[in-house]
Amino acid sequence: MPSRSHRAVFPPASASGLVRRFTLSGLALAISTTLLAAPAQAYSNLYLFGDSLSDSGQFPDTTLGGLNSLRFTNRSGPDYENSAYGSVSTQLLAMELGLAAEPSTSVIYQLAGFSDGTNYAVGGYTTAQILASVTDEDGSEVVIPPGSTGAGTVLRVEDGYLVSTGGSADPDALYYVNGGGNDFLQGVITSPATAVASAGNLASAVEALAAAGATTIMVSNLPDVGSTPAGQSAGAAQAAGTSALVDVFNDALGARLAALDGEVNIIRLDTVGILEEVLASPAEFGFASDVPLTQVCFSDSCNVTPYGLGGAAEDPDKLLFNDGVHPTTAGQEILADYAYAMLAAPSVLGLAPQLGTGALNASQRSLADELRPGAQDRRSGEGVRVFAIGSASGGTGDGETSTGQQGFDSEQRGAGVGVMLPLDNALGQA
Numbered sequence: 001m002p003s004r005s006h007r008a009v010f011p012p013a014s015a016s017g018l019v020r021r022f023t024l025s026g027l028a029l030a031i032s033t034t035l036l037a038a039p040a041q042a043y044s045n046l047y048l049f050g051d052s053l054s055d056s057g058q059f060p061d062t063t064l065g066g067l068n069s070l071r072f073t074n075r076s077g078p079d080y081e082n083s084a085y086g087s088v089s090t091q092l093l094a095m096e097l098g099l100a101a102e103p104s105t106s107v108i109y110q111l112a113g114f115s116d117g118t119n120y121a122v123g124g125y126t127t128a129q130i131l132a133s134v135t136d137e138d139g140s141e142v143v144i145p146p147g148s149t150g151a152g153t154v155l156r157v158e159d160g161y162l163v164s165t166g167g168s169a170d171p172d173a174l175y176y177v178n179g180g181g182n183d184f185l186q187g188v189i190t191s192p193a194t195a196v197a198s199a200g201n202l203a204s205a206v207e208a209l210a211a212a213g214a215t216t217i218m219v220s221n222l223p224d225v226g227s228t229p230a231g232q233s234a235g236a237a238q239a240a241g242t243s244a245l246v247d248v249f250n251d252a253l254g255a256r257l258a259a260l261d262g263e264v265n266i267i268r269l270d271t272v273g274i275l276e277e278v279l280a281s282p283a284e285f286g287f288a289s290d291v292p293l294t295q296v297c298f299s300d301s302c303n304v305t306p307y308g309l310g311g312a313a314e315d316p317d318k319l320l321f322n323d324g325v326h327p328t329t330a331g332q333e334i335l336a337d338y339a340y341a342m343l344a345a346p347s348v349l350g351l352a353p354q355l356g357t358g359a360l361n362a363s364q365r366s367l368a369d370e371l372r373p374g375a376q377d378r379r380s381g382e383g384v385r386v387f388a389i390g391s392a393s394g395g396t397g398d399g400e401t402s403t404g405q406q407g408f409d410s411e412q413r414g415a416g417v418g419v420m421l422p423l424d425n426a427l428g429q430a
Contacts, residue, residue: 230324
C-alpha cells in the first residue's frame with residue numbers, strides 16, 4: 001500500500017490510511033518547548049492481548065486451507081470470496097512500527113514449524129479469557145467460540161504471556177490491550193454491575209503487565225456495540241440499552257486506568273470517538289454516504305447494499321462493517337492510523353523527552369482529542385485550527401494527580417502549541 005504523503009511529520013506507513021481516507025484530516029505541525037524529536041519511539045517488540053479485533057490469525061482458514069489463517073475482516077480483492085483475509089488493525093500498526101504481530105498459539109504455525117508470535121488476541125475471547133492470556137498457566141487457549149461450528153473445541157493451548165516469561169514483562173516493548181465486545185455478544189454483560197466487572201478484567205490485565213515491568217501500554221476503550229449492525233438488528237430500545245452499558249464499561253475501565261497515572265505510560269485509544277467521527281462525515285473517510293453504515297455490511301445477513309459481496313458495485317472499502325460486528329479492512333486502517341498517530345504525537349510535539357509518566361499521560365489524553373481523525377474545525381471554511389495543550393503532575397497540593405491543566409506547585413510541566421491544516425491546503429488536492 002502507498003506510503004503517506006505526510007511523512008514530514010510521521011514516518012512512511014504501510015497502510016493506505018490517512019491521506020487516502022480523509023483529505024480534510026488535520027496535519028499537525030507543532031511548535032513546542034523543545035525541538036522536534038525523532039519519529040515514533042522504537043520498541044523492542046509488540047505484545048497484544050484482546051479479541052477478534054486484534055486477532056492476526058490464530059484459527060485456520062478452512063476455505064483456502066494450507067498456511068492461510070482466518071482473520072476477522074473482509075477477504076482481499078479483487079476476488080472477495082476466494083482470497084486471503086485482509087490485515088487487522090494490529091497487524092497494520094505493527095508494520096508501521098517495523099515490528100510483527102504474529103499469532104501466539106496458532107495451530108498452523110505449530111504444524112508448519114514456525115515460531116510462535118507475540119499476538120495473544122483470539123477471536124471470541126471474553127475479558128476473563130484476555131486476562132488469563134496474560135496471567136494464567138495454559139491461559140492462551142485457542143478455542144472455537146460460541147455460535148460457530150464446533151464451538152468449545154480447543155485447538156491449541158499455551159501458557160499466558162507472564163507465565164511464559166517467568167513473571168517479567170519487557171520494559172522496552174509496547175503492549176496493546178483491547179476487549180469487551182464478546183462479553184456483550186455472549187451474554188456476560190447484562191447489567192451495570194456485570195459491565196463494571198468485565199471492565200475490571202481488562203484493567204486487571206493492564207495492571208498485571210504494569211506490575212511485571214511494562215512501561216508503555218496502549219489500551220482501547222470498547223467500541224459502541226449498540227452501533228454495529230448486530231446491535232442495531234435488536235431494535236432501537238435494545239441498541240440504546242447496549243450503548244448505555246458500553247458507557248458504563250468504558251467509564252469503569254477509565255477509572256481503573258487513571259490509578260496507574262504516574263506509574264506507567266497508558267496510551268488511551270478512543271474508538272467510540274472514531275466511530276462517531278466516521279458516522280458524522282462518512283464521505284470524508286471514503287465511505288458511502290447513501291447507506292446506513294451502522295446497519296449494513298459487506299457480507300453476512302446484513303449484506304443488503306450494492307456495495308456488498310456480489311453486489312452491483314461490490315466494494316468493501318465503501319462500508320464500515322464486514323459483518324455484524326467486525327470492521328472492513330477500510331475500518332481497520334483507520335484504527336491503525338489513529339493508534340500510530342497517538343504513538344508518534346509526543347515525539348512530534350517534542351514533549352516525551354521532558355515529561356514524567358504522569359504529565360505524559362495527561363498530554364496524550366489531550367492529544368487524543370486533537371489528533372483523532374475528523375477533529376479539525378469544520379466551522380472554518382479553510383479548516384485551519386490552532387490548538388494548545390498543557391499538562392502537569394506530581395504537584396504538592398492535596399490529592400493532586402496528573403491532569404490536563406497546569407497546576408500549582410507542580411513538579412512536572414509541559415506545554416505545546418500546534419496548528420491543524422487540512423491536507424488539501426498543506427499538500428495540494430489529491
